[in-house]
Amino acid sequence: MVFSFSATPDFDFITQFARHIQATLHAGVLEMPEQLGQGYIRKLAFGPDFKITLHHYLLREELVINRKASELGNELITVFFYNNEQPLGIAYDDNSQVLFSRHDDSEAAIQVTSNDLSSTIRFPAHQYIHYVVVAIKPARLKELLAVSNPNSVLQTITGSGNSFLFFERMAAETSLLLQKITAVDMTDNLSSFYVQNKVQELLYLVFHKLSLRESAAHQPINSADADRLLHIRKAILRELSVPPVLRELAQRAAMSETKLKQLFKQTFGATIYTYYQQARMAEAAFLLKHGRHSVAQVGYELGFSNLSHFSRLFEKHYGQNPKKFSAS
Template identity: 70%
Template sequence: MTFSFSATPDFDFLTSFARHIRAEVHDNVLEIPKHLGHGYIRKIVFGPDFEITLHQFLLKEDLIIRRNASAIASDLITVFFYSNDQPLAITYNNNPQVLFSGRDNSAIQVTSNDLSSVICFPAQRLINYMVIAIRPASLKEFISVDKPSSVLEIITGNGSSFLFFENMAAEPKLLLKNMIAIDMGDMLSNFYVRIKVQELLYHVFYKLSLREHANQAINSADISRLLYIRDEIVRDLSKPPVLRELSQIAAMSETKLKSLFKQTYGTTIYNYFQQARMEEAAFLLKKGKRSVAQVGYDIGFTNLSHFSRLFERHYGQNPKRFSYS
């Protein structure tokens, strides 16, 4: 099933999607029809410039949501939270599908509303995600800092295209889980959810504010290339990325690629690769039931002592102890 829409300023996802699947919305809740699966999509409006959409469902067939950039400008900021151990693929501007990460597909993205994207949700998997839509004025009011960082200035300014990714730490995951589980029949439920949404926004923008700088201009074509480069980096975790080769693939100078990648993902290309290796190692140790030596060799380490030291630096304990914890 594919749902396509144009991100115009007055577009309402809930009512349009309900019309697409021939269902009805009651009190801002869309119950998924039984012939399609089960679950719901719920919209909660806190004001004209601030609302969220909660998604929790399991579908009988794949769902592809295709957002097309609109010719009509919109300053809407979208913050997307996805918390699940199952694969989620996202593409921008007709790029090949890119998984958020190799094993843990929980992620946060902050994006302007002028980018085309495609999100693919697999069938027979429980989907949990939330989208916050907020305008710059409201976000500025929430953040309320006299001297915002360059990243925050770009996000809360007007006319800039941007896409930032952040890993979802344990606390935002728990917040999202609690919000989805809340009884919305409680008369104070909206009050509770609003507080938790602001708490989530704090976690996101605190992390983004720590990034060194974001002074490199970026456009849709650059974003497409970065997503593809990110996929290339994690495609084979046994081989470190070669910057020269990546820059040729991206059709960018090495300087521009390094700068844009760090700006978008918050870390260097090599550090991103090492983090992905450690996540893969943790997965294989826990669920793959492989020995430390097997895991180390699988992800390209010939020196197992070096692998153990690096793993302990990331997870606070050596691989052997981690596998039994």
């Protein structure tokens, strides 16, 4: 099933999607028809410039959501929270697909974007989908944040006419908040008030992290750039035993080395090599905890010829050496 829409500020996803699948809305809730699957989509509005949509369903067929760019510039900020255990695909080009899977989805599970970027999201069939979308206009977000001296990231997001894409990792605290929001009893008279407060707490966690990023001149980004960045990220994560070579990545991305370095750090919050090392250590932690691998096996599998160097680097990231971490 394919659903396409243009990301204009006044677009109402749940209403248009209900028409697309020929279903009926009841008090802001769309129950999935039995022939399509089970679950629901729920919308809550906290005014004309601030709303949240909760997606919680299992479908009998793959769902592809094509979000077409608005031509109005940054008139709406969209924050996506992908809280799925199973892989999902996201792309900024109709002809490509990048999967978020086990060892990398938590690192890019939160996406903050302007509404002038196109995207394609593929949700797999026969698997529960949990994702939340917060849509807020720049002026309302700026009022909520009330930052007296914002860094360049917050200035870009709350400013006018900027094209941007930022990814953040899904921390445990954020995941727990999403679970609380999804589990709210909406028959309670104060449920909307409760959810609004929790959503603002959710936004605090995201924008607090973004506020700590290095303040640097913002580089404009378009859908083609965004798609190339996802493919570069995927290439880095595909073979964690081999350090990335900037020249080769730049050629693959059809970008200059300078542009790739700038856009990658801007989008993911770390340099290419730092991002690689963080992912490498996260994979090491996973293998030590769940893979029943020895420290030596993990080190060699991730390309370390010197196990002492591996241990020092791991301890720097996790506060314990690999042996203690594995046993804890």
